[in-house]
Amino acid sequence: MSQTYVVAYFEHEDDILGATRKSRESGHTIVDVFTPYAVHGMDEAMGLRFSRMTWVCFIFGMLGALGAVFGQMYITMVDWPAVIGGKPLNSLPAYIPITFECAVLFGGLGSIVVLFARSKLFPFKKPDFLLPSVTNDKFALVLKADSATITAKDLQPFFADFGATHIEERLEDTLTVAEGAPGSGPVHQTETTHH
Amino acid sequence: MSDAHVENVTYKTSPRMKNAAIAMIVIGAITFLWQYFQEAGELRAFANVLVSHFYLLTLALGGAFWIALQYVAGAGWSVVVRRIPEAMTKALPITIVTTIVVVLGMSYLYSWSLPRHPSEAAHEEGGAATEGGSSPLMVSPVYSAPAHKSEAHEKTGSAEGEESADELRAADEILDSKSWWLSKNFFYVRMVLYLLIWIGLANLLVKNSRKQDMDKNVSHTKANLKVSSIFLPLFGLSFSAASVDFIMSVEPHWFSTIFGVYCFAGLFVSSLAMITMITILLKRRGYLTFVNEEHFQDLGKLMFGMSTFWAYIWFSQFMLIWYSNMPEEVGYYEVRFNGEYRFLFFLNVGVNWVLPFFALLPRPNKRNMNIMFATSAVILVGHWLDLYLMVFPAYYSAPVFGWTEIGIFLGAIGMFVLATFTYLGKANLVPSGDPYLQESLHHHQ
Known part of the structure; x- marks a missing residue:
């Protein structure tokens, strides 16, 4: 029935x-x-x-930020060390813009993908x-x-x-x-x- | 919620609060005088007044900016809290007094204001507070970090040393090129102009809003929309210029093209924190019952956003100077980033961004009055630290902090509280004639 x-x-x-x-x-x-x-x-x-999407966004954003920091550290310190502008190899301030952008990108894309998956929306x-x-x-x-x-x-x-x-x-x-x-x-x- | 509920509620000024504010002002004045008459203590007294002056200015002007912004954006939700920024603009007349004190201390605060050429020096003989050639401020021809010029403050320079310093000052081409803007008379003219614009337009905004309480006429909202549209661009220009005049020119050889925006970011976030704090204080005393967590969440969102905006601009200024590493620019950060101010430099980011960021990120926190109050308090202390770090490293190679700083700052807060709460005692706590009032009362996320 x-x-x-x-x-x-x-x-x-x-x-x-x-x-x-x-x-x-x-x-x-x-x-x-x-x-x-x-x-x-x-x-x-x-x-x-309350929607749990905020946590999804936060976690993806953090993943993006950490990935960007460690990715850049690997690139500039291990994989292809190059002295730029007389700065030390590990120059954290130089990484910040890319870290910020990656946090936003991962947070945004991750939220959309998870939202679509949870709502069973697909092309x-x-x-x-x-x-x-x-x-x-x-x-x-x-x-x-x-x-x-x-x-x-x-x-x-x-x-x-x-x-x-x-x-x-x-x-x-x-x-x-x-x-x-x-x-x-x-x-x-x-x-x-x-x- | 009925209309009757929100009308004709005024804040009953408590005599205790008033007395406390007056006591704070007296403490501030006594501290200033005590510091001023100390051995070689004038500079520290005036530097503290400069920080407190700009602090008051950002809060009061931030109130006017907030009101204008809400009118221009056609925002409805914020009407219930609008009386608080209106009250904050009532602290603007106080900045006339503090501006006068800053101008009196010009020869200590602004090395560009000292006579540089021998002919000029003769012309200004007997001028205020310069005491001939033995002024506390020495100017080197190119930028040098205060760490190197700290000896100049100790007044131990020999006659030869002073002669050569005078010569260097006379040959200072950087100051020559800036002298069209950084000249005393033009400075006075600008001060008058700024205060006229700010006080005039802010009073107009508040006056129209108060009139609307009486006649409930929509025309006042329309009039204020026009006033706001005029105020905002004027504010942008005048405040940028004022931040250069008051703060950036303490190190006249240094420059940062983003400085006005940086000060504006501090203005916005600190005035938001003050609006939130006063709203919560009033609510705890049983006023503003109609302000609920929906309004707090919006205030929290803006505070979160503006704190992040501040961090963005703070970092933009830092990174470009750090990266290019040019001597005339990087000296500013040499003393702050690598010098004795290093701890405070990082603490500044911590209290103005990291802490508010994580405190205001979750939704329930923005709807929690206690968390909002604590975060606002942190931001307001952080704003003082931010201004301290803009001003003090120009004069002292290592941080100075003591009762002088606390006392003079208390005096400024006392004046602010007195002006703000006196106004709140006169007006309805809600703009009861505003056409957006109902929208604001039923505001929902």
Whole structure:
């Protein structure tokens, strides 16, 4: 038996923020929230834990910096020693610009690669759409219907306060509908990063 | 959050704080006089005033710069804390007093201001504080590190030595080529000009903002946008020139084309630290309840960024001079990097960049008031050290530190606190008429 989901659609940023917050407070399981753009405060409303991307960036940046320092030390002291401008072979200040650039480069590229890997994004991936409008003007909240009491009908008054335009039930295998339409995929709030 | 909640809250000036500030000013004044009347102590007294003067100037002017920046950027989030930089600009009039003291100590601080040609010397006979030829400052024709000229300060030079020093001074072509800018009268004109621009425009910004509290009119925001657009380029030029005048010219043979930017980086990061610190102080006393961790995170981000910017400029200046290794430039770092100042030189980077960098890197730290407060305090102490390292190695081959430094700096802080908190006691703690106020109250990362 496949899992049933309740999908509620909203028109405004504030509505879906309120609906998400209330759903969580009432103990519903939030599967995901789809919005056309990153909504500020949504992480908190959904109760997501803080993104670990910052650590990925930090570690890659440090790797880049250390690699650059030791790489340059190896090049200028061991592999091909050359006296430049009368400076000692191991002249740390001369390494700093390249160290800095490598830290930025590794931090940036490493973050992107890890972000794509974690979000399962890769070139030529076919976009999955819950509803094409969530990349345009609609906001969708997906809840797990984990007991008999939670159905689209029961949740009608619950979401009415927030001006839900439409509420529907979907089975797991119909939740994401592959669309051939070009364009970017939905914004998964789980993958937004903050700095 | 209702509008009623944020309106008409003013800071109640506590008499204890006021008395403490006045006591600090008295301590500063007494320390200055005590140091001045010590045997050969005038130079150290004036050098400390110069450091404190520039410190105050960067904080006060940083407040004005911050306000102008927020207007020009159309920033909404920062409206709730804007009264604090506004209050900081109220310390600008104090710099009139400190500028006068610096000008009084010119013959000690700025060797370029001394008469160099015999005819000039005769002309300026009886001028302020130069005491004829036995001035504490000697000028060598090409740059020489203070390590070599330290004997000059000890006033033990024989008559022959002084004669030859006078001759060298008269033949100083580097100072001749700079004399069009580094001349006393032009210096006075510039001082007046700077203070007029800074105080005039900063007061205009604050006045418009205060008027908006009353009539809630958007036109004041528009007017301030215009004032800010005029202020920012003028600030850029005048502050660069002022940092050359006040600080770089203590070693008139040395030059660094990035010096203005370097001082600006220090100005931005230290004024941010001061804004953060005052905000937290007020919040701890129960004011500014609407300022939350979202605002602190943005302040922290900027502080982090500007601390790194400072380090970037600090290193850019250092590396180019270190790499090219030209005698007229590298002497500046010879005394700091290889001399007695080596420890302080590295400590400077530690407190102004390494520590703030790692303290402010994680997100939760920027949202934590205690960590933000401690980091701001470190940056503010670091800013003093930064200025100390720009000024003192020009006069002393080894670091001098004692009650004089502490006392005079306390005096400057006392004046700053008095001016800032007096203003905070007069105005609403939030610009309640600002069109961006609601955006700022609901600010979210």
